[in-house]
Amino acid sequence: MRYISGIARHSPLAQFNLIRIILALALLVSLNTPQVVRATTNPTVQTQVEIGRSVGGRPIIAERLGTRGGPVVLLTGLIHGDEKGSNPVLNRIRRDIVANGSKADVWIIRVVSPDGANRHTRANSRGVDLNRNFPTSDWQRTPRGLNFSGVSAGSEPETQAIVSFIRTYRPVLSIWFHQVGPMVDPHPLGDILIMRKFATVTGYPLVSAPCRGVCVGTATTFHAQTVPGATAFVVELPAKVTISHVERNLAAVRAVVSMLS
Numbered sequence: 001m002r003y004i005s006g007i008a009r010h011s012p013l014a015q016f017n018l019i020r021i022i023l024a025l026a027l028l029v030s031l032n033t034p035q036v037v038r039a040t041t042n043p044t045v046q047t048q049v050e051i052g053r054s055v056g057g058r059p060i061i062a063e064r065l066g067t068r069g070g071p072v073v074l075l076t077g078l079i080h081g082d083e084k085g086s087n088p089v090l091n092r093i094r095r096d097i098v099a100n101g102s103k104a105d106v107w108i109i110r111v112v113s114p115d116g117a118n119r120h121t122r123a124n125s126r127g128v129d130l131n132r133n134f135p136t137s138d139w140q141r142t143p144r145g146l147n148f149s150g151v152s153a154g155s156e157p158e159t160q161a162i163v164s165f166i167r168t169y170r171p172v173l174s175i176w177f178h179q180v181g182p183m184v185d186p187h188p189l190g191d192i193l194i195m196r197k198f199a200t201v202t203g204y205p206l207v208s209a210p211c212r213g214v215c216v217g218t219a220t221t222f223h224a225q226t227v228p229g230a231t232a233f234v235v236e237l238p239a240k241v242t243i244s245h246v247e248r249n250l251a252a253v254r255a256v257v258s259m260l261s
């Protein structure tokens with residue numbers, strides 16, 4: 001109090017200068033205080049981004065985990081809304097990365113087709129097979145039915161959301177979980193060593209999935225054509241995804257991520 005009353009005896013200009021010094025000191029102290037403690041102690045970051053909406057207005061959510069600056073990896077499920085076996089697999093992988101981290105910058109899109117998942121249908125709510133709707137060099141219009149490719153390439157908002165995501169983040173690896181297998185479906189543009197590793201660790205055969213209709217305009221082809229050198233492939237999960245299958249797919253994802261530089 002005596003100190004303050006001492007200041008009070010000084011001229012207004014002296015008081016003003018003293019306050020400026022005190023503020024400058026306070027600023028110095030605040031600048032030297034670490035502001036981003038969490039990022040330095042825990043490299044696993046978690047962000048949820050709405051990358052688009054379905055025809056029915058449902059959000060399509062991408063969750064970011066792992067280490068930013070690492071190789072970008074995309075894991076997806078339910079591009080076909082009636083193939084829900086991907087849920088326990090992607091949930092397990094998510095939990096593993098949250099607990100143990102990953103050197104990769106991992107994005108998980110659990111539900112590419114929220115309308116299809118809601119209706120439990122292969123197609124989206126306009127009857128389009130999203131995995132035939134991508135703007136690839138081989139896209140062509142196929143007859144309405146189980147594998148209808150849409151009225152034009154990239155006509156569906158769900159497709160547009162994924163297209164925009166891949167163009168923005170340019171993953172080096174994408175894995176698309178489908179049913180029903182089990183099998184790992186290799187893509188001719190991908191790194192065969194990565195796909196073979198995934199097949200070996202899961203114990204699934206490495207064979208081309210039979211195409212119902214024409215396999216044009218697929219998400220894997222779009223990714224491989226858009227990001228040169230990227231590997232994109234389909235994993236057909238078995239009809240019944242047991243804990244053993246969940247763990248094998250987790251181990252396979254970890255194994256192929258470790259192969260990325």
Ligand SMILES: [Zn+2]
Pocket residue numbers: 080083178179
């Ligand atoms: Zn499928």
